[in-house]
Amino acid sequence: MVVSTVIEKPFIKLDADLSEGITYDSRNRSLLWIDIKRGCVYRTFLSGKEEPGEVKCYKADSSVGVIGLTSDVDKVIVGASKSVKILNMKTGETEVVAKYPKDNVASNGWQLRSNDGSVDSNGNFWVASMCDFSCPEVLDLGTLYRLNAKTLKMEPVITGTGISNGLNWYDGHMYWTSSKEHIIYKFEADSATQLPDLETKTPFVKIAEVFKGYSDKSFVKGEPDGFCMDSRGHIFTAVWGTNRAIELDTSGKLVREFIFPAKRVSCTTIGGKNMNTLFVTTGLNDEPDADPNDMGGCIFKVDLGSGVKGVEKNKWKGPLTA
Secondary structure (H helix, E strand, O other): OOEEEEOOOOOEOOOOOEEEEEEEEOOOOEEEEEEOOOOEEEEEEEOOOOOEOOOEEEEOOOOEEEEEEEOOOOEEEEEEOOEEEEEEOOOOOEEEEEEOHHHHEOOOOOEEEEEEEEEOOOOOEEEEEEEOOOOOOOOOOEEEEEEOOOOOOEEEEEEEEOOEEEEEEEOOEEEEEEHHHOEEEEEEEOOOOOOEOHHHOEEEEEHHHHOOOOOOHHHHHOEEEEEEEEOOOOEEEEEEOOOEEEEEOOOOOEEEEEEOOOOEEEEEEEEOOOOOEEEEEEEOOOOOOOOOOOOOOOEEEEEOOOOOOEOOOOOEOOOOOO
């Protein structure tokens, strides 16, 4: 039986276009996320009672697709529009670490941008490219890259991607979201390098199958978006277009759903003092028939209970040049 939890109020009320890429840093109890369209990185510090403090915005680029933690709590690595940067949140300055090949311009001349990614256990920064908002449609022109922390080379891992999103590793496997296909894929991964064996690519979850019994038939077209994993290997993924984030067990079975007053649920992370609070980002719903009470752009939180334990984020091990 699927357990449903309805969340009615936001944790942080925010005037944002597309909140995404949320992460938690236990070293200073900070919550960080981005607004992709505004190119901003946000940070707030949680109090002893788990309440948010002042939210500060740091302009990093024209667009920002993903951030990763580093060895310095005041610096994050940023997937920007045409490059990867280090953002110094003490000074607000950024410095380029690496550039995308050909300034992130596709073979047909379309401009690409960064989307989601992750930091692996070796401290490399994985970041995907995809069609920019200026493109007339989303074609399979993107690439999932690994930015090597030692060589600073952008190494292509998966090519011909449409919308590359959530990415993580567990128990010898890599899990990767292809939002355009509405699928989370599973690969066998090398234990030393974390690189996937592309020949082992297997659908782990198809969103259409997860929601096939729901009365709202539009849910089968929901897009899996950003996700996090807990210590058991359960996936907590946002599902864009469904008002929901869902919990999947290690077999891909739906066990819990979390329902928000925002249609466009975009990303999740687990944090808090007990590492069992789910923090969730959402995007502004600008559809003509959007619910006027939709709270897209806000940040939400859910207490997952004592049976869940989040996993500390890996840190970028390359240079901190900013």
